[in-house]
Amino acid sequence: MTLPIATPWLFSQPNQDPRAATGAALRWGVIATGRIASLVSRDLALLSDAELYAVSSRQQAAADAFASEFGFSRAYGDDDGQQGYQRLLADDAVDVVYVATPHAQHHQMVLAALNAGKHVLCEKAFTINAREAAELIAVARDKNLFLMEAVWSRFLPSMQRAFEIARSGELGTVRWVTADLGFPAPYSPTARLWAVKDGGGALLDLTVYPLLWALGTLGFPEAVSATGALNDDGVDTQNALTLEYHHGAQAQLTSSLLAYGPRAATVAGSLGYLQSLGSINNPKQLVVGIGREPLRTEHFDVAGLGYTYELREVTRCIQQGLTESPVMPLEDSLNTMRLFDGVRAQLGVSYPNDAR
Ligand SMILES: NC(=O)c1ccc[n+]([C@@H]2O[C@H](COP(=O)([O-])OP(=O)(O)OC[C@H]3O[C@@H](n4cnc5c(N)ncnc54)[C@H](OP(=O)(O)O)[C@@H]3O)[C@@H](O)[C@H]2O)c1
Structure with a gap:
């Protein structure tokens, strides 16, 4: 397997307080109410230019409980055949979506979010395989929307x-x-x-x-x-x-x-x-x-739990009209998924998403 050498990347603002505003507030929508959604929402609340606007879950009760715990104004659960995440994405007020489902659902959620015109921060692993990653990157670029994999440690x-x-x-x-x-x-x-x-x-x-x-x-x-x-x-x-x-x-x-x-x-x-x-x-x-x-x-x-730095980068990039982060470029996410595909082939690991 031959992969390109990564270009050097360093965070442009390592000494700034990541909680301090860098522009107009963004309204965030969080998809899923699991462990990492809770931790990241706690840090999101520390950013002075972040509005905790909406959360979605497969259960309305879980969305309600999460919204009340972290201070989100809207809670969307599955309802009458429409899924919670679809209801969140149909809300015009949402600027940027944070996808915190298991990896196998990242492709489905991110694709739906991009097609709804939302900027996206998606948890790691970015997708299940490189084919899914390449498709999401192509759609984000086509629609001129921000997309980033949430490798938070890069920004610490x-x-x-x-x-x-x-x-x-x-x-x-x-x-x-x-x-x-x-x-x-x-x-x-x-x-x-x-x-x-x-x-x-x-x-x-x-x-x-x-x-x-x-x-x-x-x-x-x-x-x-x-x-x-x-x-x-x-x-x-x-x-x-x-x-x-x-x-x-x-x-x-x-x-x-x-x-x-x-x-x-x-x-x-x-x-x-x-x-x-x-x-x-x-x-x-x-x-x-x-x-x-x-x-x-x-x-x-670290400021907060440490997720504040990646959240600052997403916020700054969207405020400045960037569609990807120079610190966490989409090419690195794609090359990582290519590398993981190669490793899985050697180990003999496959997933249902590979057959789609
Ligand atoms: N950056 C980090 O430090 C970090 C740490 C841990 C995990 N992660 C990543 O974050 C993602 C989630 O991990 P987690 O630990 O938060 O998992 P988790 O606690 O199991 O939560 C995942 C949530 O996703 C939703 N979900 C579960 N199965 C689903 C399905 N089949 N379809 C749609 N939604 C589903 C559920 O929320 P609802 O019931 O509300 O729908 C569930 O609570 C993973 O990709 C993981 O690698 C990142």
């Missing part, structure tokens, strides 16, 4: 700083990267993380984050080799990826739904190294070592 000051250090030359030439993410997820055939119909498995749910360390420091690789374990349902319970680069660099990424890992990233260069402390998707400290010895530790705080 700590991650931006890590990638800045790696690209600065302080570590010399980056030769290898390791990153891991894992925890034992209780098994249930109907739980999102395990269900084949929802795009379950470690790859689509977790590997986005270890991959981010490789993309931010080395870019997209020339080749990927993958090993993994599948359960009886055919989803990957864990996987190990080796990424190879044309200049001889390598990245080794591991993701698991079975075991706790240190959730650590290391960037190793010819002059020194960088280590993350705290989770790899929200590091609180970065240790820089020159030679074998640690030289300094940099400390980081």
Whole structure:
């Protein structure tokens, strides 16, 4: 598999408070009332130019409860043959939609939102496969609407700083990267993380984050080799990826739904190294070592839960008439889904969406 090298990306406003307004308020609509919808809505409420306008759910009662908890003015549940998300998308007052359903429904929800003329922020994994991603990107571009995958960690000051250090030359030439993410997820055939119909498995749910360390420091690789374990349902319970680069660099990424890992990233260069402390998707400290010895530790705080930075970027881009973020370009989401398609082919994982 040959993939293009990613262009360098750094957040343009890492030192600004992401809660501070950058223009006129946007009216947000949130599709789904699950775990991440709650966390992101909590951070959305911190932005002074965000109006928590509407939420949709498959159940009216869940939409009502979510609206009252977070302060949304409208709550749309399934009603008389019309689905909650369709009712939300039919509301002309909604400017931008946040899609927080399981991965397997991202394509359907984002397509409907774009066809309704809404800007979209869509959770990771962006889609189930590259074909779905390419279709959404083409529709967004055709309609001149903003679309972005919600890889929130890209926008965190700590991650931006890590990638800045790696690209600065302080570590010399980056030769290898390791990153891991894992925890034992209780098994249930109907739980999102395990269900084949929802795009379950470690790859689509977790590997986005270890991959981010490789993309931010080395870019997209020339080749990927993958090993993994599948359960009886055919989803990957864990996987190990080796990424190879044309200049001889390598990245080794591991993701698991079975075991706790240190959730650590290391960037190793010819002059020194960088280590993350705290989770790899929200590091609180970065240790820089020159030679074998640690030289300094940099400390980081986050505004809110940390989703405020991606929400600021979406808001800023829409306010400025941009249809994609230069920090999280659509090409990176498409190339990530191509990379994941290649990994799934090696692991033997397929989903119902692949046959559509
Ligand atoms: N950025 C992050 O930090 C982060 C963290 C966790 C998850 N995520 C991503 O966010 C997405 C959702 O994850 P989650 O942990 O929030 O899952 P979750 O707690 O299971 O919530 C998903 C919600 O989507 C709706 N839903 C479920 N099945 C559906 C279906 N078949 N059709 C339409 N809607 C359905 C449900 O809301 P209603 O009942 O209200 O319809 C459900 O509560 C996943 O793609 C995941 O990868 C991102």
